[in-house]
Amino acid sequence: MAKLKSPQELDSLIKELESKLDPEQKKISICQGTGCLASGADKVGKTFVDEIKKRKLDVKLIHTGCHGFCERGPLVVIHPEGIMYQRVKEKDIPEILDKTIKNGEVLKKHLYKDTQGNRYEKEQDVPFYKDQKRIVFALNGHIDPTRIEDYISNQGYGAISKILAGWKPEKVIDTIIKSGLRGRGGAGFPAGIKWQSCAKQKNSKKYVVCNADEGDPGAFMDRSIMEGNPHSVIEGMLTGAFAVGADEGYIYIRNEYPLAVERLQAALKQAHEYGLLGENILGSGFNFEIKVNRGGGAFVCGESTALMQSIEGKVGRPRVKWQHTVKKGLWQKPTVINNVETWANVPAILNRGIDWFTSIGTGDVTDNPWGGSKGTKIFSLVGKVNNTGLVEVPMGMTLRKLVFDIGGGIKNSKKGRKFKAVQTGGPSGGCIPEKFLDNPIDFDELEKLGSMMGSGGMIVMDNRTCMVQVARYFVDFLKEESCGKCTPCREGLRGMSEILNRIVRGKGRSGDIDLLYNLATTMETASFCNLGKTAANPVLSTLKYFMDEYKAHIDNKECPARECGDLIKFQVDKDNCTGCTLCAKNCPTEAISGERKKVHHIDQHKCVQCGVCDDVCNFNAINILSGPEINQKLGE
């Protein structure tokens, strides 16, 4: 293909490709995101190709990025009707092609069914999608991420064409400031203000960096953006580079995301071929080059100074910021670092305008970019909810709507599982209890509750999740991932880990809670970087909202959630047990004995407290005892 030489040429290409799109064309879009690939989407995709060939059907097949509803993968959506089939297997494909594609017959068995038994035919009616507002993910289910033409035909690179046709950098910055776009990486710093400070630095080489070192447990939205729509990130970075006057950019991405790396590199190559990267872009005299830098899997490299150290070829540890990154960043040159999702929001804002963007979200940002949270946020909804996956919702949605409407409520609610808390913001965030379910979610509100937006991880917990275990998990994670440079983070986490581990083992001491508070406050104030400063959040927020659980562990040696293996015993309920033998068959240590149709018995010496018996029992016949109960009910 020929290099595009002017914004006009790009515009006419957009128009040309757009006119070729036929809204009535039969299309099958198959999710090829990592979640669906893990459940077999690769083979499903290939089988579709073969079967369509065999049948000589006139149907367009698109291998797309992540659709979001990972729980139900592999996902297949048939356009133009928008019929969504879930958990599609290879063997289902001939039938889908013969019945749905040829005859328009909807196959009920492949439709999504909610917990009440309702089936939904169209993708947009499925509760998981219905309340979402997709800006960044808008194209994810519709385009082939490996084809730049698919992106261009959907107004792709329209923003950069518009800008290079005569905008001044100041106008771009002004637009981003007025839109109220705040950094999606966690802290929520207004992106436009950052760009403005960097643009003010004169006569220097500058860099723009995309932070794609997404490492929070349970968060995978950045990966899905890069896998599903890599060009939106590239276009965002192009815009940012033009605005601040940078000519070189880096995408710092985890090497654990091989598919994202591959798709980004392919996308960069295509953008080059079209002349959208490189020298004299669209004949405007603006040069920009992007390099992909793969990270070696250190969580701390998501911290901006550690990330820059790593790009510079040094060990990825935070360094002293004598001056802000926008003044002295990468190689001591002015640098703008934004998160993947932030960059991906930029083209949409420039294409559709400030008013459109500010109409979504909370607060008022006309005079103060900190005045609210505008636009959408992608959350990775995981944990004990029915519909796990990636959701993009307008800022200000309540947690209740997110967890119960979109997330479809708590898993196994028939077995009495109830909502307990939601952990937001990854290891630096905190746990939010039930009483705040109706609070709107935005940057400021989450911070008020002692948590944070973070990268948007959202882990839902039910009444069988022990909050001390949650705190212990995150502290142990951070202990491994702390760089070890500063005393409060290194030793504070070591100390906390020791205390929390002894509490969950029933060895907690009376002064432990004070000790935890003491360590936490010093870590918050005195740590070197934000990893250490926020590392205490999981402990502080669980102490704040679930103190009774800590006390039960320490004072009564009881785990209220019945999760801590050292504090619980399993017992068969004599009244409920029907002698179905299911528990005995599933017990991994053969600790359960009993004849068919007679009450079973658990040998406490063999039991390893794995909980399988309780999971499989259909008659609610397993009692889990903890604390003083154990002696009362099991004491021989």
Place this chain on the structure above:
Amino acid sequence: MVKIKINDKIVQAHKWETVLQAAKRAGFEIPALCYHPSLKADGFCRLCLVEVTKGGKTKIDTACTVPVKEGMEVNLDTPEVVKHRKNILEMLIAQVPDSPVLTELAAKDGLKDVKLAKGEDVCIKCGLCVRICRERIGADALAMQGRGPDVTFTPPFGEAPESCVGCGACAFICPVQCIDYENNFADIKIWGKTFEKAVCSECGMPLEHTSEHIELMKSRHEIIKDEDVLVCEKCSRKNTLETMKNIVDGQLTFKKLGR
């Protein structure tokens, strides 16, 4: 020069100074274990916490990493600062229980019982050894390795380091003296290696520096010549005396000396 206020005292500071440097020069005492005037501050130990007010905002930060600014107010001993410093000291003492330096600091801040579980480390992980080796000596023989609580400061792979020149700077700068270092008559033992000392080119007596160290210095600083460094103190003095005597006797002139 800029004016800052430290504990209500007006202090004149150079604009390139940090709060720690300005405070030290003005006679204030701030405990700091990872700071050394010859090195760039890097904020490892976090003991030099102070309360800084600038631009209407007050926060606790490390004095070694905050540059001075006109009108800045610094408080060294607010209850908050002392509390956090005590906690950090406790964290260090728990891991390195037998260090006299830490014990002395703890006594000053009134830290009595250590509630954290005790370890048996000897290193406080201040990073000075690695930094002096890299920034000043230029040998780059040591590195910070591992992550989190497992961090260590050792030569690569824990083996005798190839690029070590046996200068002993790491042992000299270590605030808790935990690096094994032997300075013998004719050799220096460090990091599992023995370095022969260079000898005086005139009398053959061992010098203070190892040959490797002299080579490294020469390669880093052109101005250093063999005749300047390969002479022991005694011979050097003798040479100087002789030269002066010759000049006085009129046998030598500065022109002849080439200076």
